[in-house]
Amino acid sequence: MLEVINLTKAYNIGAFGKEKLYAVDNVSFKIEDNEIVSLIGESGSGKTTIGKLILRLTKPTSGKIIYNGTDISTFKNIKEYYRYVQGIFQDPFSSYNPIFKIDRIFEMVREEFYPSENHDKWMGKVESTIKDIGLNPKEIIGKFPHQLSGGQLQRLLIARALLMNAKFLVADEIISMLDASTRIDILNLLISLKEKGLSVLFITHDLSLGYYTSDKTIILYRGSIMEYGDTVKVFNNPLHPYTKMLLESVPTTHKKWTREELIAESRRTPPGYCKYYDRCPLGDSNCKNVELRQVEDNHFVACAKV
Numbered sequence: 001m002l003e004v005i006n007l008t009k010a011y012n013i014g015a016f017g018k019e020k021l022y023a024v025d026n027v028s029f030k031i032e033d034n035e036i037v038s039l040i041g042e043s044g045s046g047k048t049t050i051g052k053l054i055l056r057l058t059k060p061t062s063g064k065i066i067y068n069g070t071d072i073s074t075f076k077n078i079k080e081y082y083r084y085v086q087g088i089f090q091d092p093f094s095s096y097n098p099i100f101k102i103d104r105i106f107e108m109v110r111e112e113f114y115p116s117e118n119h120d121k122w123m124g125k126v127e128s129t130i131k132d133i134g135l136n137p138k139e140i141i142g143k144f145p146h147q148l149s150g151g152q153l154q155r156l157l158i159a160r161a162l163l164m165n166a167k168f169l170v171a172d173e174i175i176s177m178l179d180a181s182t183r184i185d186i187l188n189l190l191i192s193l194k195e196k197g198l199s200v201l202f203i204t205h206d207l208s209l210g211y212y213t214s215d216k217t218i219i220l221y222r223g224s225i226m227e228y229g230d231t232v233k234v235f236n237n238p239l240h241p242y243t244k245m246l247l248e249s250v251p252t253t254h255k256k257w258t259r260e261e262l263i264a265e266s267r268r269t270p271p272g273y274c275k276y277y278d279r280c281p282l283g284d285s286n287c288k289n290v291e292l293r294q295v296e297d298n299h300f301v302a303c304a305k306v
Ligand SMILES: Nc1ncnc2c1ncn2[C@@H]1O[C@H](COP(=O)(O)OP(=O)(O)O)[C@@H](O)[C@H]1O
Pocket: 011, 012, 013, 021, 022, 023, 041, 042, 043, 044, 045, 046, 047, 048, 049, 050
């Protein structure tokens, strides 16, 4: 289980780094074993920063992350942690070195984690894992990254995590660069791996992908959680005005675009107010110091009006 507790990440910005930007602001959630949790928010809401904090690619300003009882900042040997927790990102090409054949990423797993395994036995494992993720080893082994498609490369990164016996995957917009038919295959692959014991933090800005894939959903806005709970509850009974707005603004196939007047109210969010105050039709002076509150079993909302 992975637990995020009061996690905050502030970046110093401005000419002399005097201003602070709270990319992640006091965020707490849990991901159980065998669970897929979507982290949904618009661009700039802090999703990638949360992913990077979990992968220890950046340090929190405050708060902590506990993996199976251990504070991840205390791992002296980070390999111990990466053995179980792996990240996959939007651009699969960036995870491969273009001058090496694909085989190299699998060979590196052997060198790092299974140095005593003999080559033939290892290649047998590699081939069966490649089959498990729905690819034909004959079309993969010996190829260079540029000879494969984005979808194939993303699957191979999942295969690498499986070979390492990883238990937790941070998947940050992993299908944004793929075409529609490949996307669904990758989502189905993630769901099937969950049944084999993998947990996934599925980061996306796309509500429908989150709905399809995940057990639980976190709705993030400007670094804070607005709503969090069972995916079915958050989507079928959205309670936060921001979640409602997001769900209403999804283009659907039975509705044509029509011009709607924008609410041109220019309000500012005072310190300590709900982050959504400046855009919220319900915003008033009660929207101060709002905390996540349980509204039903496995459903939490941070709104003073709910
Ligand atoms: N290294 C950095 N330095 C300063 N600001 C950053 C840095 N990384 C991210 N940010 C800012 O933090 C906010 C959240 O970014 P990010 O986590 O990438 O959001 P998302 O993945 O949801 O689009 C954004 O406003 C972004 O500009």
